[in-house]
Amino acid sequence: MDxxxxxxxxxxxxxxxxxLATLARRLKVARSTIQARLERLETNGTIAGYTLKLGExxxxxxxxxxxxxxxxxxxxxxxxxxxxxxxxxxRVFTTSGRFDLLLQIAAPNTQVxxxxxxxxxxxxxxxxxxxxxxxxxxxxxxx
Numbered sequence: 001m002d003x004x005x006x007x008x009x010x011x012x013x014x015x016x017x018x019x020l021a022t023l024a025r026r027l028k029v030a031r032s033t034i035q036a037r038l039e040r041l042e043t044n045g046t047i048a049g050y051t052l053k054l055g056e057x058x059x060x061x062x063x064x065x066x067x068x069x070x071x072x073x074x075x076x077x078x079x080x081x082x083x084x085x086x087x088x089x090x091r092v093f094t095t096s097g098r099f100d101l102l103l104q105i106a107a108p109n110t111q112v113x114x115x116x117x118x119x120x121x122x123x124x125x126x127x128x129x130x131x132x133x134x135x136x137x138x139x140x141x142x143x
Contacts, residue, residue, distance in 0.1 A: 064134040068099040075125030
């Protein structure tokens with residue numbers, strides 16, 4: 001991946017609706033160059049898809065939390081299978097350090113969040129959990 005690829009990804013990360021012509025104009029290259037680069041980035045798995053990013057107005061009414069889990073050795077596969085079935089679990093990351101998994105959860109209200117946290121805490125293999133409720137977003141550069 002070179003500077004042009006990184007610039008394409010940066011522009012699309014800010015606005016995935018940009019046309020090939022607009023990308024070409026902003027990056028001062030031919031439209032066919034942008035098209036070829038995008039096809040390559042999609043084919044090699046660098047770009048997995050195009051999506052939207054909710055703004056503050058779109059996130060209102062969604063309570064978000066991060067949950068740190070410590071699990072019993074050799075239970076990760078079973079825990080991940082169970083977590084996949086919980087709709088409110090958006091992402092699961094493995095981590096280094098004191099915790100084994102980091103979960104990103106979104107729920108419509110505190111009652112649902114409480115139920116989800118209870119369900120996760122009661123899962124076989126979960127030793128301990130720590131929950132952090134997100135209050136406001138100060139910086140968001142995620143692509």
